Amino acid sequence: MPIMTTDHLLIDYAEFGPPVGQAVLLLHGWPDDASTWDEVAPVLADAGFRVIVPTLRGFGNTRFVSAEEPRTGNSAVLALDAIALMDALGIDRFMVAGHDWGSNAAEALAVGWPERVERMAMLSTPPRLGGMPTPPFEQAQRQWYHWFMATARGAQAVRDDRKGFAHLHWTNWSPPGWFDEQTFARVARSFENPDWVDVTLHSYRARWDEAESDPRSRWLEENVKATQTLSLPMMYVQGDADGVNLPSAAAQVPGKFTGPFAMIHLSGVGHFPQRENSDAVVRHLLTLFTGDPATLSDHHDRSLFMKKATPLLAGIAAAGLIAVAAVGVAQAQGGPGRSSQLTQVAQFDHQATGVAVTEDGRRFVNFPRWTDDAPISVAEVSRDGSLTPYPDAKWNSWRNARANELPVGEYFVCVQSIVPDGHGNLWVLDPGAPGNEKILEGAPKLVRIDLASNRVTKVIAVPGDVALQGTYLNDIRFSPDGKTGYITDSGTRGAIIVVDLESGRGFRALDGHASTQIDKTVQVTLDGKPLVRPDGRQPAFAADGIAISNDGKTLYYQALTGKTLYSIDTAKLRPEVSEADRAAAVRTVTQTHVADGLWMSRAGVLYLTSPTDYSIKRLNGATVETVLTDRRLRWPDTFSEAKDGTMYVTASHIQDTNWFTPGAPPSIRTQLFSFPPVK
Known part of the structure; x- marks a missing residue:
């Protein structure tokens, strides 16, 4: 995430949505972080809001x-931090x-800057207007940790095991089974x-006058x-099963607000x-945020949402007693x-653009240097989501600012794709063109990493008569014997590089x-609007997605800026075959859509990403069918298979980059998703 420098802090924050949209500030609580809004911010952004999510x-x-x-x-000092960021x-x-903490920081913002805060929602923690009486x-029993941290021995215990202390609250404050350990980690x-x-100790001590507030915020x-x-339009959200702030603690909340107000109770x-x-x-x-404030009203929301089944529910479902309810939960x-x-x-x-999953379940992703100087190019993704530079820190230590100092053949410069070959190797495809612009001389290459030893065992430089200036090495597939690689060139002059x-x-x-070039009749649109840069250019990527049949005899490919899926017999891609014979061997498979990634599964299903409608599709005969649609798939990019x-599949958020969203930060948040195979 980008960092904003203020007088007192270097604030890590995320930004979603159009830069000209009405601004919404989302503040997280304790013990939590900004990812608490991960399922909220993108939806608000899709509704047209400019969403700012700082890390406190x-x-x-x-x-x-x-x-x-x-x-x-x-x-109050958290509110000062927030106003400095805005x-x-x-x-x-x-x-x-x-x-939580963010609830009272929001309240302080509304008190201190009423002319700037238009509407406010407080979640889970009541306001402190008029002061905090002894509970x-x-x-008070629920808030034992407040008093515990006011003691020297309690403070030391928190220092000794901060994560254990936080984990206890996650466990006690909500119904059993509400989170998984990977999320907490x-x-x-x-x-x-x-x-x-x-910061934690001061926050809890200051609220009970056991410590002085920050002098700037008094x-x-x-x-x-x-x-x-x-009197501003206000909403208070209370979980009926809150284990720390009981619903009874919110009984006085409505009386604190004289304007439009809604009390929302969430069952379970x-x-x-x-x-x-x-x-x-x-x-x-x-x-x-969007409605008429005069229509705000109290609501007891009994909608069911479960991220994981509790043992009791799982047992009942196994007994076949709630089949209908189980369908409702899935929906x-x-x-x-x-x-x-x-x-x-x-x-x-x-x-992130590329993903690779190996035979033994290891997962890797790569980060091209398109709009930012990413600190890692290739990383192994641990089960808790943390990243480890792969195969080592040295290969990942390229920085654009040092382009004239480092030998381009010995570092990952701008990695676009990573693909296992089925023979114990991970291949890294490096177009050597940061920003998807000019190729750095000598930088385009294929790097082979032995997955057993985690060492680079081969580097194949792609010479200038193959990787032309304007070439962008996009994706690669391998022959079943692991001896031949087929690469799409999605640059200014499309091709298949063998x-x-x-x-x-x-x-x-x-x-x-023609089969490897952009289709000039295709306009890339999202939500019914053309996707264009400020200067009017739309995405223009030639041969991009690529897949190979399981027997290795047929290669499939498509230009991203295109609507036709093509194929060719791989026998026609041998060096002794003339270009005229190759051209005659190209076959039109079917008419498709704007597609980025292609993948042929072990079961023989050809998958296609569909960025313009947030979906994954498959080829069924000559028909393209939708597998799933999900608004979180903001530019579904590249596939891999376990x-x-x-x-x-990765979601690379191309439409959210500053290429197409003026004012967007250089670094954007992206995701890796999984889904079950088509049966």
């Missing part, structure tokens, strides 16, 4: 500018939703911030205590509603614009042939 001080990659800056965490982004008026004993990496414990803390009510939901039932939260936020998992078949595997802070993987020699086939047939 003390969490993740947000850092203090100075070592002398006090490590404070009271609500100022730096040039955003004057905005709407805000906050969860009743039952509520990903979030808990944010707690490794060196200031997390100090005026705002006093204003919150002095303010009895607010605990303290993390945006994680536990994101569909319901999005639905209600859209009502607040609810999808939600608006969602498919229950699609599962997010990992999320990345930079643009490489003898033993000798390293290669040549251009179907160079300039040994059990599970399909993997």
Whole structure:
């Protein structure tokens, strides 16, 4: 995610949606991080909002500018951080939703800057308007950790095991089974911030006057205590199964707001509603942010959303007693614009294009240097979603700023694709053209990595008479014997590049042939609108997607800016065959759509991505059929397949890059998904 420098912090933040959209600020809570809004922010962005999601001080990659800056965490100073970020982004008026810590930071924003905060949603944590009275004993018991951290021994215990402390609250604050350990492990990496414990301790001590508020924020803390009510349009979201802030703790909330107000109760939901039932939260936020405030009303939402079955439910379903309900749950998992078949595997802070899954289940992704100087080019994805540079840090240490210092043949410069060959190797395809622009001389190459030793065993340089200036090496497939590689050139002059993987020699086939070029009659559209750059150019990619039959006899390919799937017998791609004979051997398979990735599965199913309608499709005879559609597939890009047939696909968010979204940050968040194979 990009970093914004303010007077006091280096704020890590994410941005979604059009830069000219009405701004919405989403503030996370404790113990959590900005990913708590992952299922909310994209939907708001799709509705036309410019969504800003910062990582709070003390969490993740947000850092203090100075070592002398006090490590404070009271609500008012969080509000000061938020307003500094919005100022730096040039955003004057905005709407805000906050969860837990973010709820009270949002409240402080509304008190301190009423002319800028238009509407507000508070999730799970009541307002502190008028000051914080000592809670009743039952509520105080739920907040034992507040008092625990006010002691020296309690503070030391948190320092000794911050993740264990946080995990206890995730377990206790919501119904059993609401989260999986991989999700918690990903979030808990944010707690490794060196200031997390100090900021945490100060936040909880300051609210009970066991510590002084940050000096810069005292005026705002006093204003919150002095303010009895607010009149802006407001929504409060309460999970009926919240294990820390009981529903009874919210009984006084409606009296704090004199303007349009809605109290939303979510059945079966605990303290993390945006994680536990994101569909319901999005639905209600859209009502607040887009509707007539005068129509806001209380609502008891009993919509069911389950990310995983509890043992009790699983047992009942196994007994065949709730077959109809089970169908309802599966549908609810999808939600608006969602498919229950699609599962997010990992999320990345930079643009990912390629994915590779090996026979033994290892997963890899790559990050091309298109709009940012990604810190990793090829990475292995751990089960908890963390990334390890592959095969080592040295190969991944190229930086554009050092282009004149580093030998291009010994580093990954701009990796576009990674594909296993079925013979124990992972091949890395490097077009050597950062920004999808000029090729750096000597940079285009194929790199073979032995998966057993995790070492580079061969580098094949693609010479200048094969990788022409303007070439972009896009994707590769291998013959079953592992001796030949077929590469699509999606650059200015499309072609199929054939490489003898033993000798390293290669040549251009179907160079300039109509089947490998862009189709000038095709216009790439998204949501009914042409996808164009500020200067009017649309995506123009020649031969891009590529697949090979399981017997190795037929190669399939298509231009991304095209609508026709072609094939050719691989026997016609031998060096001794003339170009005229090759051209005569090209076959039209069927009329398709704008497609990026192709994949031939072990079961013989040819899959195609469909970026313009957020879908995955398959070829059934001469007919293209939709497998699934999901709005999270923002530019489904590249496929890979696990040994059990599970399909993997990246969402590279090309439409969200600053190529097509002016003002977008250089680094964008992307995802890796999986889905079951077609039967």
